[in-house]
Amino acid sequence: MAFWIPIDRNHVLNEGWEKNATYQWGIPLHPLGEINVIDYVLQAQGDIEDMRTRQRSLIFQMFCNVISACLFARNVPVAVRILMRQRRALAAWCCLLQALAGLTYTLSCLGCGMPDGPLCRHVLWIAGAGIALSSICVGTTLLQKAYLVHNKNKWMLAIGIILLLPQPTVTYYTWISPAAMVPSAGCLLLYPPELPWIKLALDAPINIIFSVAFIIVVYRQYHLFGSAAWARLVRDGIQTMCIIVLSNIVCMLCIAFEVANLFSEQFFTLDWVITAVLLGHHLSAQLHIRNVAHVPRTTHALRDFSQIETAPSHGLSRPHDAKWLQSWRHVHT
Template identity: 35%
Template sequence: MTVDPEYASALADGLTIPHYVWGKQVDPLGEIDNITYILLAKDQEEMRLRLLGSATQTMSIILVIVIFVSSTLSTAWRVFRQPRSVVNWCTFVQSSSATMAFGFGITMKLSTACNCRWAIWTASLGQAISGICASIVLVWKAYLAYDRDRRFVWAGIILNLPEPLYLYAAWMHSRTTFTPLGGCTMLYPSWLPWARFGMDGPFNVIFSAAFIVVAARQYRKHGSAVWGSLRNEGTIGLLILTFSNIFCLLLTATNFADEYSMMFWGVDWLITNQILIHQHRPMRRSLHESGRARGRNRNARRHDAETLFHPQPMSPSDKFAQWAELNLLQPKSNSPLASVLEAPEPDISDIGHTPAPNTASHLHSTQASTGYW
């Protein structure tokens, strides 16, 4: 059996060439875990380098996984409160897939239950799922902002069709291995970062810009402070997202950090997740204040019926305010205060010009009133 010259370092460590995986010869170093790789060091200097690289990567994974676990719990609570929200489900799936991927990574670092190839392949799968979820969120925002125009949905589906190509390239055209300082890493072809940016960069810019245009238009039309803040936050988020995509592309494509260059994909993944979660918070409030018609589901109608036929109990302060409004601000009709307030105003335009009364009629009315006749 022929051996790839790239696997000479693995043979020097005493490893044997494993079987082919899906017709592809894999690196033997990618089939072991982090602890085994450290123990295969030939001397103390090499073990020191491997421990330093492993500690750096482990601390980075722990920091990222804590953030993603927090995002997963936050988005899970949103899904529990609003299970019909598409954006809630997408942000939850994106956060949970990242948590799963980095969970495999920390398992590979601290135990022997997972090898390097499974950790890298799971991370690639999670990143592909994250890209699809981010695209769905941006498409859904543009779809709602443009009065449910289905052309945005079809455009999003067409632009996301090449997404599985990244997964295929990461699995079949890349090599997973261990390096002394970089730890478990993926040696990818030079064109893969550019292909990743070509699938995500223009898509994020186009759909984010479409939503910002509507937010700015609604702010000029309604003058709502919510739409103004949404426009500003959307613009800032778009700039950060675009800058993150371009910055991480250049760092990974040029192999700026050598063995640590792959970590910039995780940074871009984390930034995209946090921007999507942060921008979703004022979205429902802004759509409500803009005056757009929104569909009502059965839960909303049931809530309205329960509120109408089963009102909530009033607090003591509300009861006092209702009593004051009925008894003080609106006096009863038979009270003296009501007779004074409801009496018509006197006509003072003819004061000083009142004609003298008729003597006969005045005498008759006086006798009638005194009862002498």
């Protein structure tokens, strides 16, 4: 498939292209990044094969963006329902911000295919900001969970905050890197070779801390509860937190070693979507647990009482009992 044709960064970026480029905020803008999907496809008029190649890659991107938009949109009502009950739920705020950022990115990608839609560069700049925001939101959620399960360890909280602060570095490199429309890949960020290793340096330390923190929790739970520990880990959300960390580590390594050439940048978005799905699943499970916990038990306790037949009372049918009841009512009225 044409989408997986390797791309040479130097082949797309001709030597000395910055000299004739337009600058914004001191950033050189590549001409191929200053067009949208429709303009890019129309540039291939007269070459049917080239036009088909461009359309295939763009349709594939659009398909992925539609699925991603649906997954991000699913998290919004879940987070809102939790926030309506508990406005200080940090995980719900993080989930909501991550989902809104993801929707903004995916909708801008879809809008890039509309007349007068966003340019390729605009879409990638939105992605750069969203990826950093997603990393901060997910890291904050993991840090809060690790902080609580380790008896509110202040050192863990301080180290986690310090390691999360440099995440906007990814946004900076995304914005200064040239964007370009490539026939076999659509809108692509031609990032510098050092960016994957910078991302690795940013994510590795905090992921190691989270991994160790949650492994300790798993060991303690297993030591206390044996085979029943896994059910408790699922209920407490530790299992989901571990999967989020694993997803981040795998995607981080794929980006660092460029397992798919320049297409490895798609692992940024993939990790974004996976963590959003897992975070939404975690919040949905917690919401379900809270709903079950607040179901009144009185209904179940008295459910069958109405089915009990009472024996007919014959005592009050006697005349002296009737007179006694009448006199009792007279005294107490």
